[in-house]
Amino acid sequence: MTAMNRRQFIRLAGASCALAALPRAVSAATTAPRVVVVGGGFGGATVAKYVRMWGDNVQVTLVEPNPSHISCILSNMVVTGDLSMNRITLGYDALKTNHGVSVLQGRAMGIDAAGNRLTVSTYSGHQVLDYDHLVLAPGIAFATPPGNWKPGLTPHAWQAGSQTTLLKNQLAAMRGGDVFVMTVPKSPYRCPPGPYERACVVADYLKRKGRTGAKVVVLDANASIQAEPEAFGHAFSVTHAGVIEYHPNAVVQSVDSDTRSIVTTVRTVSNAKVLNVIPNQRAGTITRGLALDAAGFVKVDPLTYATAAYPNIHVIGDSCSVPASDGKGVPKSGHMANAEAKVCANAIVRALNGETVDEDIATNSACYSPITNRKASWLSANFLYGDIYDAAGKVKGKGMHRLDIGEAPEKEVNGDSYEDMYQWADSLFADSFM
Ligand SMILES: Cc1cc2nc3c(=O)[nH]c(=O)nc-3n(C[C@H](O)[C@H](O)[C@H](O)COP(=O)(O)OP(=O)(O)OC[C@H]3O[C@@H](n4cnc5c(N)ncnc54)[C@H](O)[C@@H]3O)c2cc1C
Incomplete structure (x- = not known):
């Protein structure tokens, strides 16, 4: 692990991707090409904005069922009542007025890849949209856990909102x-530090509210803590000692939402007061039919985010799978979705201009994790396009080579990092939605 200090981290966290040069705008003399984007979260909103900004003479339609996006980022602080839902609700007005994106409220239902058409279900019936390029950014879908899981009784809260x-x-x-x-779901899943962050802020809430003897039992399907092991290890065993109970290798065998009971390979709990089941994840349903990796995410070319079979169908954000040098893919985060969206927007505008693909790209992911309602930790990783290696150090192909990973040292798990978290989140919200 490369050591990094807070100042270096803040500098990196400000830019989610680096490109050698921006693309030329599409000539105003041509008929404006059509780009359709499915999903108005961090990936979709960003790609819609940047295709319009960089391409100029391009019609961009963003398809999203909800009138605004509720961010998962900072949503654990809404669970504890430290933030309001309004604080994480991001509208589409700025994309429309500042950038000329057309927003269609509806759900994408099916893709006719041969005919370059997308069918969308809207309140006024089905609409068919023709496209030159289609970008899918539908986030995640859940694998239903075994047993009798009812998210209306035992929530995941891994898609923010109700x-x-x-x-x-x-x-x-x-x-x-x-x-x-x-x-905690089996990796890969949305936001590697997110479940451990939730355990911490829930434990902190219970202590602050004087719920003496209340416990947080964390049942992790993985063999160990998946992100920031030092910060969360310390938080579980010191900061929240006696409140958080952490169990690795706890693979869910059955859930009964009616009695809030769960059986895993290492621990069974009956009649919990709250059962927060965060299931295993895969690509959003609209991607069905596209080539998937073993975990169920869509394989893409990290230079263009195009799918193997269709060079004009791109998948970005949590739904895509990008090979990285450590044997894992790049992390599924809002910051990374924003970076991937810009790389994809650059590739689309270049393709519309008949230009070659830009191979000089770097992406970056950052997460801040509150440990209490006063202090936070942080994590950052930087990737550069190029050769990637297997565990034995042999080149196994092209992908995003992980240059480094940085985690807050214990002395920087503090109030300054907590303040920086809001600054970082606001700049990501603005870069994606305004
Ligand atoms: C508790 C928590 C904390 C997190 N903290 C961080 C953090 O600190 N830093 C960070 O970088 N990331 C964080 N994340 C992760 C981040 O929220 C996701 O990685 C990010 O939202 C992924 O962006 P996306 O565009 O792929 O998906 P989303 O942002 O989920 O957007 C997907 C959109 O697609 C829409 N959609 C789905 N299907 C269709 C369809 N068929 N038609 C039309 N629209 C559709 C959905 O309505 C949704 O609006 C956190 C996540 C959680 C759960």
């Missing part, structure tokens, strides 16, 4: 001695 409110209300109803059980 699930966040449900978990918030259930947490607020906890009393002293009650048990909050949560699962």
Whole structure:
């Protein structure tokens, strides 16, 4: 692990991707090409904005079922009541007025890849959109856990909105001695530090509210903590000692939402007060039919985010799988979705101009994780396009080579990092949605 200090981290966190040069705008003399984007989260909003900004003479339509996007980033702080839902609600007005993106409220239902057409279900019926390039950024879908899982009773809160409110209300109803059980999905999943962050802020909430004897039981399907092991290891064993109980290798065998009970390979809990099941994840459903990796995410070319079979169908954000040098893919984060969106926008505008692909690209991911409602940790990783290596150090192909990874040293898990978290989130929100 490369040592990095807070100042270096903040500098890196400000830029999610680097390109050798910006593309030329598409000539105004041609008929404006059509780019359709599915999903108005961090990936989709960013690609829609940057294709319009860089391409200029390009019609961009963003398809999204919700009137605004509720960010998962900072949503654990809404669960604990430290932030309001408004604080993480991001509208599409600026994309329309500042950038000329057309927003169609609807759900993409099917792709006719041979005919370059997308069918969208809207309140006024089905609409068919023709496209020159289609970008899919639908986030994640869940693999239903075995048993009788009802997210309306035992929420995941891993897509923000009504699930966040449900978990918030259930947490607020906890009393002293009650048990909050949560699962950590098998990697790869959305936001590697996110579940451990949630365990910390829930434990912190229970202590602050004087819920004496209340516990947070973390059932992790993985063999160890998947991100920031030093910061979370310290938080579990020192900061929140006696409140958080951490169990690795806890693969879910059955869930019963009616009784809030769960059986895993290492621990069974019956009648928990709150059962927060975060299931295993895969690419959003609209990507069905595209080539997937073993974990269920769509394989893409990291220079263009194009899919293997269709050079004009791109997948970005949590739904895509980008090979990286450490045997894992690049992390699934909002910051990375924003970076991938810019690389993809650059590739699309170049393709529309008949230019060659830009191979000189770098991406970056950053996460801040509150440990209490006063202090936070951070994590950053930088990637450069090029050769990637297997565990024995042999070149195994092209992908995003991980240059380094930085985690906050213990002395920087503090109030300054907590303040920086809001600054970082606001700049990512603005770069994606404004
Ligand atoms: C608790 C938590 C904390 C997190 N903290 C961080 C953090 O600190 N830093 C960080 O970088 N990331 C963080 N993340 C991860 C981040 O939220 C995701 O990685 C990011 O949202 C991925 O962006 P995306 O565009 O792929 O998907 P999303 O942002 O989820 O957007 C997908 C959009 O697609 C829409 N959609 C889906 N299907 C269709 C369809 N068929 N038609 C039309 N629209 C569709 C959905 O409605 C949604 O709006 C966190 C996540 C969680 C859960």
